Amino acid sequence: MSLIHKAIQGDDNSFNFLMKPYMRQAQQTAYLLLFDYALAEDAVQEALIQAHSSIKRFDNKRASFKTWFNRIVINCSLKLKRKQRFTIQLQDKHENNDNPEKEYELKEEDQFLIDMVKTLKGKYQAVIVLHYFQELTISEIALTLNIREGTVKSRLYNARKKLKQVILSNNSFLWLKGDFLWKEN
Numbered sequence: 001m002s003l004i005h006k007a008i009q010g011d012d013n014s015f016n017f018l019m020k021p022y023m024r025q026a027q028q029t030a031y032l033l034l035f036d037y038a039l040a041e042d043a044v045q046e047a048l049i050q051a052h053s054s055i056k057r058f059d060n061k062r063a064s065f066k067t068w069f070n071r072i073v074i075n076c077s078l079k080l081k082r083k084q085r086f087t088i089q090l091q092d093k094h095e096n097n098d099n100p101e102k103e104y105e106l107k108e109e110d111q112f113l114i115d116m117v118k119t120l121k122g123k124y125q126a127v128i129v130l131h132y133f134q135e136l137t138i139s140e141i142a143l144t145l146n147i148r149e150g151t152v153k154s155r156l157y158n159a160r161k162k163l164k165q166v167i168l169s170n171n172s173f174l175w176l177k178g179d180f181l182w183k184e185n
Contacts, residue, residue, distance in 0.1 A: 003018040004060070004065060008055055008056050008058070015055065019048065022066060025070070025134060026047060026069065027041070028133065029074065029077070029129060030073055032125075032133050033078065033081060033125060033126065034080060035118060039077075042080060043079075043080050046080075047075075050072050051072050064143075067140055067144050070130075071143070071144045071145065116163055116166050117163070119166050120159055120163070123155060124159035127141055127145070127156050127159055128156070138156075
């Protein structure tokens with residue numbers, strides 16, 4: 001019997017084992033949407049509670065478990081984001097080297113890109129984070145966000161276009177492996 005079936009039948013140990021491989025990605029996704037470690041942890045905790053209480057409704061014919069849980073994480077993160085109407089600055093350095101947040105420290109290029117992504121609307125942030133940071137395919141993003149693949153593609157297109165405008169309007173250039181991401185003609 002699979003972990004999913006055992007978890008559906010109420011086995012908490014199976015649920016814990018089932019969730020373990022998805023926790024790091026869930027924390028990263030929540031953080032990349034919220035830009036705050038504490039809020040990201042809250043979103044993941046809420047997602048775990050929701051996943052546990054609704055696992056009986058999981059249908060592997062509609063989506064993979066990864067996609068199903070990822071959707072819950074995103075919904076919880078966006079719900080928290082709507083509640084937070086203020087901007088929190090991303091910390092550049094962490095004082096404590098033993099801090100578990102250290103694994104989320106971003107390279108300078110990533111930090112620049114994250115700052116630019118923060119300027120986008122939530123619907124554009126979600127597709128950028130899922131596609132470029134979580135490396136999901138167009139169809140996985142569509143399943144995760146419960147939208148059509150064409151909508152994912154158009155949001156990615158518009159998000160890239162808006163990112164380009166923001167980067168160029170700030171007279172900023174993003175170096176990626178020695179090449180410009182965008183360059184004015």
